[in-house]
Amino acid sequence: MYLSPLLFIALPxxxxxxxxxLGVRLRVLGxxxxxxxxxxxxxxxxxxxxxxxxxxxxxxxxxxxGWMPPLGITLVFDALSTIMLVVVNLISLMAGLYSLRYIxxxxxxxxxxxxxxxxxxxxxxxxxxxxxxxxxxxxEVASLSAYALVAxxxxxxxxxxxxxxxxxxxxxxxxxxxxxAFLYSYVSTLNMAEIAFVLSGKPQGLLVYFVIxxxxxxxxxxxxxxxxxxxxxxxxxSAPAPxxxxxxxxxxxxxxVYVLARIIFNVFGMSQKxxxxxxxxxxxxxxxxALMAITQRDIKRMLAYxxxxxxxxxxxxxxxxxxxxxxxxxxxxxxxAVAKSLLFFNSGxxxxxxxxxxxxxxxxxxxxxxxxxxxxxxxSLSIAGLPxxxxxxxxxxxxxxxxxxxxLAMALVAVIVSIITLVYYLKFQxxxxxxxxxxxxxxxxxxxLSMNIAAVILALICVGAGLLLVPSMRPILERAADVLMLGxxxxxxxxxxxx
Amino acid sequence: MEIYLxxxxxxxxxxxxxxxxxNLIKIIIGLVIMEYAVNLFLVxxxxxxxxxxxxxxxxxxxxxxxxxxxxxxxxxxxxxGLALIMLVVAIAVRIYxxxxxxxITKIRKLRG
Amino acid sequence: MTLxxxxxxxxxxxxxxxxGIYITLQGHLGPGGGFAGGVIVALSFIHILLxxxxxxxxxxxxxKKVLFLMSLGAVVFLAAAVFNFTMRxxxxxxxxxxxxxxxxxxxxxxxxDIAVCFMIGTGLYAIFLALALFTAENKE
Numbered sequence: 026m027y028l029s030p031l032l033f034i035a036l037p038x039x040x041x042x043x044x045x046x047l048g049v050r051l052r053v054l055g056x057x058x059x060x061x062x063x064x065x066x067x068x069x070x071x072x073x074x075x076x077x078x079x080x081x082x083x084x085x086x087x088x089x090x091g092w093m094p095p096l097g098i099t100l101v102f103d104a105l106s107t108i109m110l111v112v113v114n115l116i117s118l119m120a121g122l123y124s125l126r127y128i129x130x131x132x133x134x135x136x137x138x139x140x141x142x143x144x145x146x147x148x149x150x151x152x153x154x155x156x157x158x159x160x161x162x163x164x165e166v167a168s169l170s171a172y173a174l175v176a177x178x179x180x181x182x183x184x185x186x187x188x189x190x191x192x193x194x195x196x197x198x199x200x201x202x203x204x205x206a207f208l209y210s211y212v213s214t215l216n217m218a219e220i221a222f223v224l225s226g227k228p229q230g231l232l233v234y235f236v237i238x239x240x241x242x243x244x245x246x247x248x249x250x251x252x253x254x255x256x257x258x259x260x261x262x263s264a265p266a267p268x269x270x271x272x273x274x275x276x277x278x279x280x281x282v283y284v285l286a287r288i289i290f291n292v293f294g295m296s297q298k299x300x301x302x303x304x305x306x307x308x309x310x311x312x313x314x315a316l317m318a319i320t321q322r323d324i325k326r327m328l329a330y331x332x333x334x335x336x337x338x339x340x341x342x343x344x345x346x347x348x349x350x351x352x353x354x355x356x357x358x359x360x361x362a363v364a365k366s367l368l369f370f371n372s373g374x375x376x377x378x379x380x381x382x383x384x385x386x387x388x389x390x391x392x393x394x395x396x397x398x399x400x401x402x403x404x405s406l407s408i409a410g411l412p413x414x415x416x417x418x419x420x421x422x423x424x425x426x427x428x429x430x431x432x433l434a435m436a437l438v439a440v441i442v443s444i445i446t447l448v449y450y451l452k453f454q455x456x457x458x459x460x461x462x463x464x465x466x467x468x469x470x471x472x473x474l475s476m477n478i479a480a481v482i483l484a485l486i487c488v489g490a491g492l493l494l495v496p497s498m499r500p501i502l503e504r505a506a507d508v509l510m511l512g513x514x515x516x517x518x519x520x521x522x523x524x
Numbered sequence: 525m526e527i528y529l530x531x532x533x534x535x536x537x538x539x540x541x542x543x544x545x546x547n548l549i550k551i552i553i554g555l556v557i558m559e560y561a562v563n564l565f566l567v568x569x570x571x572x573x574x575x576x577x578x579x580x581x582x583x584x585x586x587x588x589x590x591x592x593x594x595x596x597x598x599x600x601x602x603x604x605g606l607a608l609i610m611l612v613v614a615i616a617v618r619i620y621x622x623x624x625x626x627x628i629t630k631i632r633k634l635r636g
Numbered sequence: 637m638t639l640x641x642x643x644x645x646x647x648x649x650x651x652x653x654x655x656g657i658y659i660t661l662q663g664h665l666g667p668g669g670g671f672a673g674g675v676i677v678a679l680s681f682i683h684i685l686l687x688x689x690x691x692x693x694x695x696x697x698x699x700k701k702v703l704f705l706m707s708l709g710a711v712v713f714l715a716a717a718v719f720n721f722t723m724r725x726x727x728x729x730x731x732x733x734x735x736x737x738x739x740x741x742x743x744x745x746x747x748x749d750i751a752v753c754f755m756i757g758t759g760l761y762a763i764f765l766a767l768a769l770f771t772a773e774n775k776e
Binding site for chain 1: 539555558600608612615623632
C-alpha cells in the first residue's frame with residue numbers, strides 16, 4: 026500500500042488530540058479537523074478496499090514497528106475488514122457533516138468532536154487489528170467515548186442512560202478480558218492467527234467452550250443480542266442524533282457482530298455449537314425487537330428497538346453459516362448501517378425542527394419538511410424490505426439461505442418479522458409525515474442544509490446499495506464472505522501474508 | 525489451582541455487586557472488584573515459581589522469569605479501568621445532582 | 637486543613653514533585669517510567685489541592701492549562717510513536733541503546749516517558765479537579 030496503514034488509527038487520534046489542544050480557543054477547529062480527517066479516512070478506506078481487492082491473495086498485513094507477528098502487533102487488511110472500514114468511515118463522515126449545525130445547541134462543541142474522533146479511531150482499530158488484546162484496547166477506546174457521548178446532553182435521562190450503558194459495557198468488556206486471559210493461558214499467544222494455529226493442534230477441551238461462552242456473552246452485550254439488550258433502547262435514543270446514528274449504524278455492528286464473527290469463524294474455526302447459539306439468539310432478537318418496537322411512541326426508541334430486531338437478522342444469518350447466508354448477513358449489515366443512520370438523522374431533523382420525538386404529537390410533516398420526509402420514507406422502506414430497495418435483497422438472501430440450509434421454521438419467523446417491521450415503519454411514516462398537519466406544527470421549518478445533504482446522500486446509497494449484487498460488483502461481498510467461510514484456514518492466509 | 529478459582533470467586537463477588545445492588549456507588553465498587561479480579565488473574569497466569577522480574581541488562585542473565593506480557597496487559601487494563609471508573613463516578617455525581625438519590629429504583633425516567 | 641498539614645505539605649511538595657520527575661526520566665534505565673512518574677507528579681498537585689483547597693490548586697494549574705498539557709503530551713507521544721513505527725527502529729531502542737546512568741540513551745524512549753508523564757500527571761489531576769468542582773457545585 027502506498028499509504029501507511031497506521032493512518033486509520035493515528036489520523037483520528039491526532040485530530041482528537043489537536044482538537045483538545047487548540048479547540049478551547051479556536052472553536053471552528055474541531056469541525057475542520059473532524060471533517061478533514063473523516064474525508065481522508067473515507068478516501069483511504071476506499072483505496073485500501075480497492076488495493077486489497079486487486080492483490081492476488083486478497084490480504085495485506087502490516088507489521089507495526091516491523092516486529093514479526095508472534096512478538097509484534099499486526100494490522101490485517103482483508104476483504105472483510107476493508108469493507109467494514111468503508112462502511113464505518115462513510116457513516117462517520119456523514120455524521121460529521123450532519124453535526125455541523127446539529128451540535129450548535131450544545132456548549133463546548135470541541136469536546137463533542139474530540140470524543141467523536143476518538144470513537145472513530147477505536148472503531149477503525151477494532152476492525153483492522155489482528156491481535157486480540159490490541160483489539161480489546163481499541164474496543165475500550167470506542168466504548169468509553171461512546172459512554173461519554175451518550176451523556177453529552179447532560180439531561181437527567183441522558184445521564185441515566187449513559188450510566189446504564191457504561192455499567193453494561195464495562196461488564197461486557199470485563200467478560201471479554203476474562204475470556205482473553207483464559208485463552209492466553211491456554212495458547213500462550215495473542216495474535217489471532219497464531220491462536221487459531223495453536224487451537225487447531227490442541228484438543229477442544231472444556232476451556233475452549235468456556236472461552237467461547239465468555240466471548241458470546243461479552244460481545245453479545247456489545248451487540249445487544251436479546252437477553253443482553255436492555256441498555257440499547259435507553260442509550261441510543263439519549264445520545265445526540267449523529268451519535269445515535271453512529272451507535273446504531275456502526276458501533277454495535279463493529280464492536281459486536283464483526284468481532285464476534287471474526288472470533289467464532291476465524292479463530293475458533295466455525296464452532297458449530299457457537300453458531301447454533303448465534304442462530305437461536307438471533308431469531309429471538311428479531312422477534313423481541315420487532316414486538317417491542319411496534320408499541321413505541323418515541324421515534325428514536327422505536328428505531329433503537331428496530332436495531333435490535335435487524336441485528337437479529339444479521340446474527341441469525343451468520344449462525345446459519347452457509348456462504349450465501351454470510352453474504353446475506355454482510356449485505357444486510359451494510360444496508361442496515363446506511364438506512365438506520367439515515368433514519369436517526371431524520372429523527373434528529375424532526376427533533377431539531379419540532380423539539381419533540383413523540384409520534385402522537387407529530388403529523389403531516391411532509392408538507393413542511395419535504396426532504397426529511399422523502400429520505401425517511403426511502404430509509405423506512407429499505408429497512409422494512411420493500412422490493413426495489415437494497416434491504417429487500419439482503420433479507421431475501423438471508424431467507425433463501427435459511428430455507429436452503431433446512432431451517433424452515435426460522436425462515437418463516439424471519440418472513441413474519443419482516444412483515445411486522447413493515448407495519449411499524451408504516452405506522453411511523455403515517456403518524457409523523459403523512460396525514461393532516463397539526464396546528465402546533467404550522468411554523469415548522471425544514472432542517473438546515475448540511476443535515477439534509479447528509480440525509481440525501483445516505484438515501485441515495487440506500488437506493489443504490491442494491492447494485493452490490495450486480496455480477497460485476499458481487500465479488501466485493503463474496504470475497505468478504507469468503508474470509509469468514511475460510512474458518513480456521515484464515516491462519517494459513519495470514520501467516521502466508523506475513524512472510 | 526485454588527488460587528485461580530479464588531480469582532473467579534472474586535469476579536463473581538464483583539458481578540453480584542454490579543448486578544444486584546441498588547446503590548450507584550455500590551455498583552461502581554462491584555465493577556472495580558471485577559476489574560481487579562481479572563487483573564489478578566492475568567498476573568497469576570504469568571507467574572512462575574521462583575520467577576524474577578523480566579528486566580534485561582547487559583551484565584545479567586535472565587533465566588527463570590515471569591511472563592512480562594501479562595504485566596504490560598495489566599498496566600493497560602488499569603489505565604482503561606481508571607478512565608472507565610472516573611467516567612462512571614462523574615456520571616454518578618451528576619445523577620445525584622439531578623435526582624438527589626443514588627438509589628437506582630428511584631432513578632427511572634426511562635421506561636419501556 | 638490544619639496548620640500541621642499545610643506546613644508538612646509545603647515542606648514535602650517539592651520533593652515529591654522532583655521524585656516524580658526522577659522516576660520519569662530514568663524509566664528507560666530501570667524500574668519506573670512515565671506512568672509511575674506521572675502518577676507521583678499528579679499526586680503532588682493533588683496534595684496541594686487537598687491541603688490548601690481547590691482555589692489555590694486552580695491558581696497553580698488552571699483547567700485550560702491542564703487540558704493543554706495533557707493533549708500536548710498525547711500529541712508528542714503519538715508523533716514519536718508514528719515516527720518510530722514507520723522508521724522501524726523500535727527493536728534497537730528497547731535493547732541495544734540503553735546505557736546505565738545515561739539519560740540521553742535508548743533513542744526515543746525518554747521522549748515517550750516524558751510525554752506519558754505529561755498525560756498521566758495532568759490527566760489524573762484533571763480528573764480529581766473535575767470531581768472536586770462537581771462536588772463544590774453540589775454544595776452551593
